[in-house]
Amino acid sequence: MPRAHLRHLPMTWVGVAPFLIFAVLFLLLPTANIITGAFVDDKGAFTLVNLVNLFKPEVLNAFALSIRLSLASAVIGCVFGFAIAVAVSLGGLPPVLRGLAMTFSGVTSNFAGVPLAFAYVATLGRVGIVTVLLREWFGINIYALGFNMISFWGLTMAYVFFQIPLMVLIITPAIDGLRREWREAAEVLGATPLQYWRMVALPVLWPSLLGTLALLFANAFGAVATAIALTGSLLSIAPILLFNQIRGDVLQDPHLGYALAFGMIVVTGLSNLLYVSMRARSERWIK
Amino acid sequence: MSFLDLSGLRKSYGANAVVKSFDLTVEKGEFVSLLGPSGCGKTTVLRMVAGFETPSAGTVRIDGQEVTGLKPNQRNIGMVFQAYALFPNLTVAQNVAFGLKIKGMPAGETRDRVADMLRLIGLPEMGSRYPFQLSGGQQQRVALARALAPQPRVLLLDEPLSALDAKIRVSLRAELREIQQKLGITTIFVTHDQEEALSISDRVVVMNAGLAEQVGTPFQVYNQPRTRFVASFVGTLNTVEAQVLDAGAGRLAIHGAAVQMAVPPGTRGKVQLALRPEAVHLGYGVDGDVVLPATITAVEFMGSVIRVRAACADRIMALDTFNRPDTPPPVVGAAVSLSFKPRDLILLEG
Amino acid sequence: MRRFWSWSIVGLGVVYFFLPLVGMLEFSLKMRRGAYSLDAYASVLADARFRATFGYSAVMAALTIVLGVLIVVPTVFWVRLKLPKLRPVIEFITLLPLVIPPIVIVFGYIRLFNTSSWLPLTGSTLGSDILLMIGYSVLSLPYMYRAVDTGLAAIDVRTLTEAAQSLGAGWATVLARVILPNVLVAVLSGAFLTFAIVIGEYVFAALLDRPAFGPYLVWAGGNKAYEPAALAVMTFALTWACMALIQLATRFSRHTRMQPK
Numbered sequence: 001m002p003r004a005h006l007r008h009l010p011m012t013w014v015g016v017a018p019f020l021i022f023a024v025l026f027l028l029l030p031t032a033n034i035i036t037g038a039f040v041d042d043k044g045a046f047t048l049v050n051l052v053n054l055f056k057p058e059v060l061n062a063f064a065l066s067i068r069l070s071l072a073s074a075v076i077g078c079v080f081g082f083a084i085a086v087a088v089s090l091g092g093l094p095p096v097l098r099g100l101a102m103t104f105s106g107v108t109s110n111f112a113g114v115p116l117a118f119a120y121v122a123t124l125g126r127v128g129i130v131t132v133l134l135r136e137w138f139g140i141n142i143y144a145l146g147f148n149m150i151s152f153w154g155l156t157m158a159y160v161f162f163q164i165p166l167m168v169l170i171i172t173p174a175i176d177g178l179r180r181e182w183r184e185a186a187e188v189l190g191a192t193p194l195q196y197w198r199m200v201a202l203p204v205l206w207p208s209l210l211g212t213l214a215l216l217f218a219n220a221f222g223a224v225a226t227a228i229a230l231t232g233s234l235l236s237i238a239p240i241l242l243f244n245q246i247r248g249d250v251l252q253d254p255h256l257g258y259a260l261a262f263g264m265i266v267v268t269g270l271s272n273l274l275y276v277s278m279r280a281r282s283e284r285w286i287k
Numbered sequence: 288m289s290f291l292d293l294s295g296l297r298k299s300y301g302a303n304a305v306v307k308s309f310d311l312t313v314e315k316g317e318f319v320s321l322l323g324p325s326g327c328g329k330t331t332v333l334r335m336v337a338g339f340e341t342p343s344a345g346t347v348r349i350d351g352q353e354v355t356g357l358k359p360n361q362r363n364i365g366m367v368f369q370a371y372a373l374f375p376n377l378t379v380a381q382n383v384a385f386g387l388k389i390k391g392m393p394a395g396e397t398r399d400r401v402a403d404m405l406r407l408i409g410l411p412e413m414g415s416r417y418p419f420q421l422s423g424g425q426q427q428r429v430a431l432a433r434a435l436a437p438q439p440r441v442l443l444l445d446e447p448l449s450a451l452d453a454k455i456r457v458s459l460r461a462e463l464r465e466i467q468q469k470l471g472i473t474t475i476f477v478t479h480d481q482e483e484a485l486s487i488s489d490r491v492v493v494m495n496a497g498l499a500e501q502v503g504t505p506f507q508v509y510n511q512p513r514t515r516f517v518a519s520f521v522g523t524l525n526t527v528e529a530q531v532l533d534a535g536a537g538r539l540a541i542h543g544a545a546v547q548m549a550v551p552p553g554t555r556g557k558v559q560l561a562l563r564p565e566a567v568h569l570g571y572g573v574d575g576d577v578v579l580p581a582t583i584t585a586v587e588f589m590g591s592v593i594r595v596r597a598a599c600a601d602r603i604m605a606l607d608t609f610n611r612p613d614t615p616p617p618v619v620g621a622a623v624s625l626s627f628k629p630r631d632l633i634l635l636e637g
Numbered sequence: 638m639r640r641f642w643s644w645s646i647v648g649l650g651v652v653y654f655f656l657p658l659v660g661m662l663e664f665s666l667k668m669r670r671g672a673y674s675l676d677a678y679a680s681v682l683a684d685a686r687f688r689a690t691f692g693y694s695a696v697m698a699a700l701t702i703v704l705g706v707l708i709v710v711p712t713v714f715w716v717r718l719k720l721p722k723l724r725p726v727i728e729f730i731t732l733l734p735l736v737i738p739p740i741v742i743v744f745g746y747i748r749l750f751n752t753s754s755w756l757p758l759t760g761s762t763l764g765s766d767i768l769l770m771i772g773y774s775v776l777s778l779p780y781m782y783r784a785v786d787t788g789l790a791a792i793d794v795r796t797l798t799e800a801a802q803s804l805g806a807g808w809a810t811v812l813a814r815v816i817l818p819n820v821l822v823a824v825l826s827g828a829f830l831t832f833a834i835v836i837g838e839y840v841f842a843a844l845l846d847r848p849a850f851g852p853y854l855v856w857a858g859g860n861k862a863y864e865p866a867a868l869a870v871m872t873f874a875l876t877w878a879c880m881a882l883i884q885l886a887t888r889f890s891r892h893t894r895m896q897p898k
Binding site: 012016023026027029031037086103104106108115117118120122123124127130218228239242247257265269272 | 640745837859
């Protein structure tokens with residue numbers, strides 16, 4: 001028996017060894033390297049100085065801006081994505097529309113990064129179609145009104161473009177999980193549609209909504225390409241700060257880079273933890 | 288005047304009529320089952336009473352009030368669904384209190400009513416549990432309490448037992464009937480299970496293809512089925528072919544044996560007669576019984592009842608005998624005699 | 638009433654999503670003064686750097702897909718067959734690339750595989766290319782894994798494998814002749830998604846200093862006027878094509894799976 005066990009164990013593990021080696025070497029070790037790097041100095045001794053350096057105003061501001069930007073785009077994406085998902089799944093619209101919305105969401109949620117920035121410039125840039133049309137048809141010059149693409153709200157609006165479709169993709173299955181019997185039971189007990197949504201549907205969806213919000217937040221927080229293509233490296237958000245660090249453009253302190261990266265892992269890790277725990281909770285209900 | 292009055296109900300989707308024409312009157316406190324195979328329109332009738340479906344024609348009246356055009360939330364009806372209809376985010380007590388809260392009942396009164404309801408369904412300690420912590424049978428009992436709490440005028444049950452295990456199904460249906468009689472609430476129960484319908488109803492409506500084929504007490508529907516469909520859907524059925532010898536006098540011949548019918552068939556030639564398994568006996572019976580030779584082809588020992596199948600001329604007859612501890616069941620291949628009383632023969636219309 | 642609100646919301650969504658697309662399309666056609674033309678597209682296509690970088694990224698995407706398939710398919714298969722207990726762990730690992738921002742992963746690569754390390758991949762062109770391909774495989778891991786996992790969930794891996802083995806097939810044969818054809822559709826959707834992700838990727842390529850399409854896009858954005866819009870249109874069309882191919886593959890699979898039943 002023990003001999004069979006000995007022979008058995010390595011044989012079964014051989015099948016997943018390539019994957020595990022790959023994951024350890026190219027995912028876990030690099031990440032661990034960053035995390036440990038955040039806690040050591042040039043000579044390899046343990047230190048908290050790097051983390052303390054995160055609390056310098058320019059770094060702190062970058063994180064604050066990043067978090068605000070991610071939160072704003074996640075909340076807006078959540079609200080509108082949810083509205084669209086509800087409209088196409090429960091709104092009594094032709095079923096074709098639902099399929100179209102899902103496919104379109106699949107495309108646009110992947111249409112992030114640099115090309116999105118170009119599309120945005122072509123729309124709301126100084127000679128973008130919306131800018132020009134607003135000026136020529138309605139006499140509204142959004143730039144005179146203080147609009148700036150490289151501002152907080154400018155970037156938020158660009159991010160929302162991939163946040164909404166992501167929300168639609170993730171929340172639609174959850175909306176499908178709302179059973180028809182719940183609505184009918186509520187109705188027959190005298191509830192109006194609004195009461196049903198307030199007392200049953202929204203509370204049931206709440207973990208999914210909160211969890212997806214966390215996911216959208218993490219998604220925006222790690223995004224770099226759109227911001228860089230849109231702003232050069234002007235806007236000081238956390239990932240751009242790290243990008244510049246790695247490029248060696250600004251500061252020559254590699255350990256601050258480690259700390260920045262560590263800070264980003266903490267933020268996205270926490271929000272994903274929220275996502276996972278919320279998902280577990282909603283799955284417990286909908287059995 | 289009856290309490291619940293459905294007249295001329297019709298529901299069609301395009302050219303497809305799911306319910307063709309449905310009339311039913313239900314007295315206050317009566318328990319009526321709609322029984323039929325899936326797709327017969329029974330659920331659609333129920334949903335029209337609830338207000339989830341708008342009838343293409345016809346009216347629904349409750350207690351003299353026409354409710355055909357009212358929304359479900361304006362009808363003051365209680366409904367229990369097939370399964371999983373409890374609100375998963377609310378505790379048992381909150382589920383039961385849902386309708387009361389909508390009505391705006393004060394908190395104290397609500398609490399008392401909820402406690403009463405939980406006692407009624409035998410789950411007084413379960414108020415703070417969540418639905419996912421309950422068994423299927425418990426969930427359905429809570430669903431019943433939730434439907435009854437606001438004291439609805441009519442209780443609608445849409446196959447509430449069909450998702451449960453066989454044993455729980457039987458015990459819960461007895462409990463359901465008990466509660467219904469205790470409260471005296473007018474109830475419509477939809478099911479495809481004939482045993483369920485027969486065991487708990489005051490009256491049964493047997494439905495087929497969008498029409499009510501027969502309405503009657505369980506005893507009537509079972510023993511005097513009007514149509515072949517009713518006879519075969521409600522219980523097991525043997526069909527016997529008979530030659531009419533004298534239509535006026537009610538004399539027939541079954542496989543050569545002469546039979547005197549109490550009710551004359553009124554037609555000539557061949558007729559189809561039905562016979563319940565429990566009306567057929569092994570052996571010669573008493574004087575006046577029809578006796579046919581047969582060979583046993585199968586024996587199903589089901590406990591208190593033994594179902595025997597025997598080949599008799601060109602068809603298989605099923606018969607039920609009670610188990611007797613001192614007598615072993617018959618064996619396959621044995622040549623036997625089957626006997627039955629002519630008055631147990633059922634003449635079918637269609 | 639409900640329908641009115643639904644239509645309004647969908648209408649609003651259409652406006653929000655189509656305006657930028659229309660904007661970029663219109664802008665890409667405006668290169669010639671006073672008239673719509675395809676000049677911007679011609680200019681892009683004539684650019685040798687465009688062809689070089691796009692070709693580079695396309696090859697990278699193809700290699701990434703191959704590497705991804707080689708890593709993911711045997712693993713999913715093996716976990717389902719022999720180590721179901723390990724499944725949560727594997728699943729967790731495959732989701733990590735969604736948790737750790739890509740920029741952090743590439744930063745880790747640069748530190749871990751630098752010229753003075755035990756595996757100096759960043760020291761040579763070939764090494765950097767390999768590292769980029771590996772990085773892209775990591776980025777696409779969540780998508781590839783999920784696609785293949787759902788694909789394998791639809792077939793009975795154990796029975797198929799045992800049937801093949803009872804007929805004398807070895808592991809390699811089982812994988813290549815039994816499993817892969819059956820999950821081909823799943824692999825294809827994973828592949829197209831990977832392609833869509835990799836083709837315009839910027840951060841990895843920029844920080845590993847590879848001549849990929851993403852950095853070219855950023856460069857064009859900074860130095861050209863109308864070409865970026867044309868490039869965006871082309872990328873968008875490419876993404877659509879990938880998604881359409883996924884849809885097509887799924888439909889095809891439904892068709893073939895219907896028959897045995």
